[in-house]
Amino acid sequence: MNGRLYWKQRIPMIFVHLLCMAGLSLFLIANGNSIDSVILVLSVWVLVLALYLCRGYFGRKRQLEKLLELAEQLEERYLISEVMDKPEPADDRVYYRVLKMAGKSMLENVEKIKRERAGYKEYIEEWIHEIKTPIAAMKLICENNRTDVTRELLAELEKTERFTEQALYYARSEYTERDYFVREICLFSVVHRAIADNKYLFLQNDVRIDLQETDDTVFSDEKWLCFILNQLIVNAVKYSTKKPVIKIYIRHENNVTVLCIEDNGVGIEADDMPRIFEKGFTGKNGRGTGRNATGIGLYLCRRLCYKLGIGINAKSSDSGTQILLSFYTNDFINQVQG
Numbered sequence: 001m002n003g004r005l006y007w008k009q010r011i012p013m014i015f016v017h018l019l020c021m022a023g024l025s026l027f028l029i030a031n032g033n034s035i036d037s038v039i040l041v042l043s044v045w046v047l048v049l050a051l052y053l054c055r056g057y058f059g060r061k062r063q064l065e066k067l068l069e070l071a072e073q074l075e076e077r078y079l080i081s082e083v084m085d086k087p088e089p090a091d092d093r094v095y096y097r098v099l100k101m102a103g104k105s106m107l108e109n110v111e112k113i114k115r116e117r118a119g120y121k122e123y124i125e126e127w128i129h130e131i132k133t134p135i136a137a138m139k140l141i142c143e144n145n146r147t148d149v150t151r152e153l154l155a156e157l158e159k160t161e162r163f164t165e166q167a168l169y170y171a172r173s174e175y176t177e178r179d180y181f182v183r184e185i186c187l188f189s190v191v192h193r194a195i196a197d198n199k200y201l202f203l204q205n206d207v208r209i210d211l212q213e214t215d216d217t218v219f220s221d222e223k224w225l226c227f228i229l230n231q232l233i234v235n236a237v238k239y240s241t242k243k244p245v246i247k248i249y250i251r252h253e254n255n256v257t258v259l260c261i262e263d264n265g266v267g268i269e270a271d272d273m274p275r276i277f278e279k280g281f282t283g284k285n286g287r288g289t290g291r292n293a294t295g296i297g298l299y300l301c302r303r304l305c306y307k308l309g310i311g312i313n314a315k316s317s318d319s320g321t322q323i324l325l326s327f328y329t330n331d332f333i334n335q336v337q338g
Contacts, residue, residue: 006057006060007057010053014049014053017045017049021042021045021046024041024042024045025038025042028041117174121171121172121174124167124168124171125168125171125172128164128167128168128171131164132161132164135157135160135161135164138153138157139154139157139158139161142154142157151204154200155200155201155204158200158201162230162234165227165230166231166296166297166300169224169227169300169304170296170300173300173303173304173307179224180221180223180224180308181221181222181223182219182220182221182308183219183221183222184217184218184219185217185218185219185220185222185225186215186216186217187214187216187217187218187250187257187259187327188211188213188214188215188216188250189222190222190225190226190229191211191229191248191259193222193226194226194229194230194233195209195233197226197230198230198233198234198237201233201234201237202237205237205240205244206243206244207237207240207244207245207246208243208244208245208246209245209246209248210245210246210247210248211248211249212247212248212249212250214250216250216257218257218327218329219327220308220310220327221308224304224308225308225310227304228301228304228305228310228325229261231297231298231300231301232261232297232301232323233246233261234297235297235298236261236263236265236321237263239263239265239266239267239321240263240264240265240266241264241265241266243264244263244264244265245263245264246261246262246263247260247261247262247263248260248261248262249262253326255328255329256311256326256327256328256329257326257327257329258324258325258326258327259324259325259327260322260323260324260325261322261323261325262320262321262322262323263320263321263322264319264320265320265321267316267317267318267319267320267321268283268314268316268321269283269284271284272284273314273316276298276314277298277299277301277302277312277314278295278299279295279296279299280294280295280296280299281295281299282294282295298314305325309328310325310326310327311324311325311326311327311328312324312325312326313326
């Protein structure tokens with residue numbers, strides 16, 4: 001609270017009190033009262049006025065500090081009128097009513113936007129599921145009629161299917177908590193599933209997969225983790241060299257299980273590294289190179305990793321890029337596993 005502003009606003013009232021005190025003093029002296037009695041009356045008046053103003057100042061200050069504290073604790077701050085106490089002063093009640101009306105209007109708009117977004121998400125999901133059927137049918141036709149043309153067509157269908165999957169998971173990523181099922185899974189069983197999903201991509205680009213397989217298990221959602229691995233594998237192939245190699249292995253750091261996806265591609269420029277997980281950022285190696293970079297893949301991976309409690313980091317050099325997925329194990333999980 002601005003103390004200087006508070007006292008500045010009280011100047012007219014103080015001035016009126018001073019005029020009244022001067023008038024009362026003249027009246028008391030004119031009626032034969034002693035100077036000492038007049039001074040006593042004025043002293044009591046000044047003391048009462050000072051106490052009233054100080055009480056108002058500190059009471060107001062406490063009220064506003066409490067209001068600010070409530071606002072900082074709220075995630076949706078437009079709901080502040082729902083949790084604040086109804087003020088006692090009449091002029092404050094007017095502001096309180098205006099705040100309630102504004103909060104109600106904002107809440108209605110937020111609910112409207114949520115309904116619109118939910119409807120849009122539902123439409124996207126339905127559209128993607130509808131388009132998957134003809135894609136699957138075309139893939140089956142191409143697989144049963146192998147020619148150079150159908151192989152090219154199959155590669156393009158695989159790419160289209162990956163984009164539709166990406167759009168589907170992007171639409172679902174805002175509400176992952178309604179869609180995931182966390183349980184103990186073997187990391188390399190998910191890795192094998194992701195490799196199988198991209199078999200045509202590997203064949204087309206002559207990719208060699210180097211797996212250092214272990215039986216490590218973590219607690220996560222298999223479906224969402226497989227999608228994250230798919231995005232990372234596609235990125236590794238997209239930025240590969242003439243003889244691409246993707247190396248996947250696990251290492252342990254204290255209570256952290258780290259899944260490493262390493263490639264021998266073109267790497268990431270040092271200036272681009274801080275921004276690779278930003279939405280829409282493609283970097284120097286992704287622009288104008290024919291790689292069709294969208295800047296969505298790594299952004300979506302980070303978003304999903306955050307929701308699943310998985311750490312994600314990247315290291316890169318001229319000899320390739322390394323993506324690290326960190327699965328944290330606490331004491332409770334150790335007891336369950338042990």
